[in-house]
Amino acid sequence: MVSPDLVLDREVRDWVLVPLTLSIMLMMLLRQYVHQVFMSAPPKSAAVDEREAKEKQAVSRSQVLRTFCGFIPDAAFRQRRSYFIAKDTGVFSKKSVAKSAQEQMMANPDMLSNMMKQNVSGIVPQIAMGTFVNYFFSGFILGKIPFSLSPSFRPMLQRGLDLPSLDVTYFTSLSYYILLLFGLRGVFTLVFREDTIDETQVHRQQMQMGMGMGGQDNQKMFDAEKQVLEILDHKWRLEGIEDLAASTLRARLSEKQAGRLKLE
Amino acid sequence: MSTRHALEQLRAELDRSGQAASADQLRRYLRLVRELKLRDPENVAQYGSQLLRTHKAQLREDELWLVMEQVAMAAMDCKATDLANSLVFAIRSHFPNSLRGERLMSMFAEFKAMGQAAQLEEVQGANERVLKEHPQNELFRKREVAMQKSLGNLPKAIDLLKKYVELFTTDNEAWEELADLYLQAQMYLQAAHCYEELLMHRPASIAVYVQYADVLYTMGGATGANYRLALSYYAAAVKLSKGENTRALYGVCACQAQLNGIGKVSGRGASSAGTEDHSDLASLAAATLVQRYQAQAPDMLPLVEALLTSEQLDASV
Structure with a gap:
């Protein structure tokens, strides 16, 4: 069954298509600038506490010790081990000064408000714009795509219009809005280059922040390192190296001698 | 080592083409020097200023400032005040x-x-x-x-560097520098500690083995424990370098001589002074030394032989 083409009013173009496109672009511009304003305030949390940094370094140092302890003599190894795990004075026997993630959050409300700001600058305009478009521009058919689609595309293309008998290839203003929202980023990248807000990146950053904060519990790492160091058995790798070196030299000498004999 | 070889080649090429060297060659050379962290001030200053004079427009923004910094430092190194002056102030006004x-x-x-x-x-x-x-x-x-x-001001420098390595414990070069400072201050125990740290960071570096053994040997002691340890580390260096490291060979000989002496003083034979006897290693090392001198510097041979005799080592293996 071929349905006759719908004829769209010109007014729809003048009063829906053009204003909708313009308002979306303006909104995205606004968001870009708001984002820049918020981001321009430098993150102050960059200054890490010196003691905290030291603790992290201690952990990585003990990891090095665990992996390569075979290369240092026994006495040196024992001295280092006791530096880390001695009963009262060892680095890992003390309580970690670094705060856990929750304490950090409590101690630093700046972090919370920063996150809030990020979220607000991302989400609020989207909600506002959605409501705006829904209120003013819903229910219009804006155009037709030049290829046929299966009916399952209906909720995607004909948002805001509940007409099961309408051909799927017509799309509505609300779908057009969503398309522009995600499709215009490429255009904005041309204008703002690397400063464009990248939705996916923002999300990824938030995820990482969440994970990073969960993972950095120094006290736990201390305990784990301490346990491993306690049971670690030191085996000097240079045991018997003299014999190996002697055989290397012997091989070298006999080789040279053979070479000389050949020459003669 | 292949990059170092490439550097040599590039330098030869640049020498040949002189003033007509292309921007690409100059850039590659400077980049290699940066990557290898070499200190080659004369060449860097010369080629770098050449690059900045003739091909400045071809450099991209990020590379331009890197090159400028590099050339400025090289200019200071070889006392080219004017060049350094102009570059430093250009960089400063830009950043x-x-x-x-x-x-x-x-x-x-x-x-x-x-x-x-x-x-x-x-x-x-x-x-x-x-x-x-x-x-x-x-x-x-x-x-x-x-x-x-x-x-x-050696003590102050040591103090500052100590604080630095406490915070940046994985900085190899800092540990090396600290070891060097301790050596200058004749604090051998602390220097040995630094070299142990380096051994763990760079277990394949022959130089670290030799230096650590040097420190142990210098500390010495009547029990001979340090000499035995030093002997092991010299032996490791010999093994790693396949007998090419002359200093390690000398080290092995010297350690064995010391151990022999200690054995004699304590009234026991050389073989019972330590847990094991490695005098065959020492005489092998001596033989290798003699052989190498024969091949490469025959006129020095009598000196070496005299030294080995004074250490009572038998080089005729």
Whole structure:
């Protein structure tokens, strides 16, 4: 069954298509600038506490010790081990000064408000714009795509219009809005280059922040390192190296001698 | 090592083409020097200024400033005041708020002070101010150490560097420098500690084995434990270098001689002085030494033989 083409009013173009496109672009511009304003305030949390940094370094140092302890003599190894795990004075026997993630959050409300700001600058305009478009521009058919689609595309293309008998290839203003929202980023990248807000990146950053904060519990790492160091058995790798070196030299000498004999 | 070879080739090419060297060649050379962290001030200053004079427009923004910094430092190194002056100020005016620029300025001030203590102190005061604001800045902390070292203030330099390695425990070069400072201050125990740290970071580096063994040998002691340990580390260096490291070979001989002496003093035979006897290694090392001198420097051979005899080592294996 071929349905006759719908004829769209010109007014729809003048009063829906053009204003909708313009308002979306303006909104995205606004968001870009708001984002820049918020981001321009430098993150102050960059200054890490010196003691905290030291603790992290201690952990990585003990990891090095665990992996390569075979290369240092026994006495040196024992001295280092006791530096880390001695009963009262060892680095890992003390309580970690670094705060856990929750304490950090409590101690630093700046972090919370920063996150809030990020979220607000991302989400609020989207909600506002959605409501705006829904209120003013819903229910219009804006155009037709030049290829046929299966009916399952209906909720995607004909948002805001509940007409099961309408051909799927017509799309509505609300779908057009969503398309522009995600499709215009490429255009904005041309204008703002690397400063464009990248939705996916923002999300990824938030995820990482969440994970990073969960993972950095120094006290736990201390305990784990301490346990491993306690049971670690030191085996000097240079045991018997003299014999190996002697055989290397012997091989070298006999080789040279053979070479000389050949020459003669 | 292949990159080092490439560098040699490039240098030869540049030597041949002289003033007509292409921008690409010059850039590649400078980049290689940067990557290998070599100190080759004369060539860098010459080729770098050539590049900046004739092909400046071809450099991209990020590379341009890297090259400028590199050339500025090289110019200071070979006392090309005018070149350094223009470059440093160009960089400074382009990055007025950068810490790296500030460091360059302070290096330049240090260069102009020419080792005069009073002016150096002034520079150092300025550095301390920067460090107060940015206590975590590695570059300035290292500069501070270098400054103290050039002022001849060894204990202060050691103290600063100690604090630095506490915070940046994985910085190999800092450990190496600290070991060197300790050696200059004749604090061998501490130097040995630094070399142990280096051994763990670079277990394949022959130089570290030899240096550590040197320190152990220097510490010595009547029980011979240090000599035995030193012998092991020299042996490791011999093994790793396949007998190419002359210093390690000499080290093996010297350690064995010391152990023999200790054995004699304590009234026991050389073989019972240690847990094991490695005198065959020493005589093998001596033979290798003799052979190498025969091949490469025959006129020095009598000296070596005299030394080995005085150490009572038998080189005829």
